[in-house]
Amino acid sequence: MVRALLFDFNGVLVDDEPIHLELFQKVLAEEGVSLERDDYFAHYLGFDDRGCFQAVLERAGRPATPEQISRLIARKATYYQERIREQGFPAFPGAVRLVRQAHQAGLMLGVVSGALRSEVLGALEKLGLEGLFKAVVAAEDVRASKPSPEGYRKGLEQLNSLPPLPSRLIHPHEVLAIEDAPAGLEAAAGAGLATLGVAHTYPAAALSAADRVVESLAEVELSDLLGPRSAAVD
Structure with a gap:
């Protein structure tokens, strides 16, 4: 029985992966390094900002110090805030509805993301x-x-340790992680969680490691998520 949902952020709740790609490209171009869209989705999607900048620069033969990476992260964060002020946060269809329904049903909710807090x-x-x-x-x-x-693992720890405390300990198999990328599904499975893959970013076939795959959160009903794990692909 599912008692908690842990959502990825970019690509699951908020449709801003194209913005992140554009800003990675912008910051890296300022450093004289190119990043192609196909390379980003094949190799770097799912990394946090630090991991992405570090990996791209190393691959380009331009390894950077932690301090240099921090400056790139700060520059990208500034560009991101400017863009969001102009355009707002584009939520995926069905995302806000599902979160509200889950909260009203008494499920504990969390976000586990590589994005900045x-x-x-x-x-x-x-x-x-x-x-x-x-x-x-x-x-x-x-x-x-x-x-x-x-x-x-930290998300599950917070669910169990932050107030209000659950009536009994929440176990990994009682938590459903909702992810849009293979790296996220691997992370959730490694923590022992059930997984729902959402084909917002990758095709459904690329998310076959999930217990269940859907094309969009718009087609998900909360009641569908509260039963046992399913290997079905919708």
């Missing part, structure tokens, strides 16, 4: 969801980004 909290506030998530694990909270299970 300021980006996650800013989006939740703009979408009117800021008070609904008990756990928020962001890039600053982990040492290793997805596919490491560290973020999901």
Whole structure:
């Protein structure tokens, strides 16, 4: 029985993966390094900002110090906030509805993301969801980004340790992680969680490791998520 939902952020709740790609390209171009769209989706999607910048620069033969990477992250974050002020946070169809329904049904909710905490909290506030998530694990909270299970383990820890406390301990098999990328699914499975793959970013076939795959959150009913794990692909 599912008692909690842990959502990925970019590509699941908020449709801003194209914005992140554009801003990675912008910042890297300022450093004289190119990043192609196909390479980003094949190799770097699912990394947090630090992991992406580090991997791209190393692959380009331009390894950077932690301080240099931090400056690139800060520059990208500034560009991101400017873009969001202009365009707002584009939520995926069905995302806000599902979060509200799950909260009203008494499920505990969390976000486990490679995005910066300021980006996650800013989006939740703009979408009117800021008070609904008990756990928020962001890039600053982990040492290793997805596919490491560290973020999901911390998310489960927060569900069990932050007030209001659950009536009994929430176990990994009682948590459903909702992800849009293979790296995220691997991270959630590594933490022992059930998984729902959403084909917002990758085709459904690329998410076959999930217990269940859907094309969009718009087609998901909360009642469909509360039963046992299913290997079906919708």
